[in-house]
Amino acid sequence: MTISPAPCPDASQLLRRAGARIDPADAALLLAHALRRSQAWLYAHATDPVEAAAAAEFEVLVARRAAGEPVAYLTGHRGFWTLDLAVTPDTLIPRPETELLVEQALLRIPPGRPARVADLGTGSGAIALAVASERPRARVVATDISRQALAAAAANADNHGIGNVEFRHGDWWSPLAGERFDLVASNPPYIAAADPHLLQGDLRFEPPGALASGRDGLDAIGAIVGGAPAHLAPGGWLLFEHGHAQGEAVRALLLRAGFVATATERDLEGRERVTGGRLPGPAGVD
The missing domain is CATH 3.40.50.150 (Vaccinia Virus protein VP39)
Known part of the structure; x- marks a missing residue:
């Protein structure tokens, strides 16, 4: 029996999870950064699946922000x-x-x-x-x-x-x-x-x-x-x-x-x- 890989989460799901740990506005900035996209693009494509590499980068950024690092230093x-x-x-x-x-x-x-x-x-x-x-x-x-x-x-x-x-x-x-x-x-x-x-x-x-x-x-x-x-x-x-x-x-x-x-x-x-x-x-x- 072949097990299908779990579907990639979409942007809205990632933002919802991150919003429980950090400010939702910060989460949006960090996800846009991980996707190399603008926030306007992010909101227009909120239901698009996020590739695993970008999702992993976003999770690292969220963890660092939750530990107190400024968003400006995380995004550069x-x-x-x-x-x-x-x-x-x-x-x-x-x-x-x-x-x-x-x-x-x-x-x-x-x-x-x-x-x-x-x-x-x-x-x-x-x-x-x-x-x-x-x-x-x-x-x-x-x-x-x-x-x-x-x-x-x-x-x-x-x-x-x-x-x-x-x-x-x-x-x-x-x-x-x-x-x-x-x-x-x-x-x-x-x-x-x-x-x-x-x-x-x-x-x-x-x-x-x-x-x-x-x-x-x-x-x-x-x-x-x-x-x-x-x-x-x-x-x-x-x-x-x-x-x-x-x-x-x-x-x-x-x-x-x-x-x-x-x-x-x-x-x-x-x-x-x-x-x-x-x-x-x-x-x-x-």
Whole structure:
């Protein structure tokens, strides 16, 4: 008697099983990745049988996600702004709230005009590449202390054909000696070193140096603010992302450093998220 092999499960069956272990939205992303298809294709072919190799790959991905690994690291990419960025465990995972920083930067860089822009601690290149793609006449310099992160960022620039970004290795201002910029943006580490959230969720897998910064989380921001006057043109802007409870403290840092027009913008959930200030312009302007 011949025993027929068990039929291959279809996509809907795999998603239903995985949804009992991980977030269903994550499961859909992982199955689309295993199939090398878009999510739109996946939903249109939900009853198609899934080949054994793809089903096995999906099961491995689900197990890793159930153990806590971020979806972005499992798939190797994350959408940010209008870009699909490759990410690795050497880079912070781009998050939607950081798009507010890009929005605020673009408001201060007139379209169609040359500008010098810097992105400190670029990671995957998310901020630098988003700004450079929207302002092609701007010259953007992106820095990072991690050579691995810089390699990932440069690859993202190549993948998107963005040629007006230069990548430099070094800590914060050190690769920019003697240079001044019209605008500097940064998403620095801003979580307190002892914050228990660092031991939870996706944060457990992200590079610690891109997350935590001293006892109160303000060490990196303080270094950036302190060095900014030597690297901004008169009237130049400094903008950075920070924690929702740090707005008052970072505004005070900017004021003590001589910045004017300091203000904090709130994210979509109403939390203080991006603060900026302007270096005074030429005598008689401010």
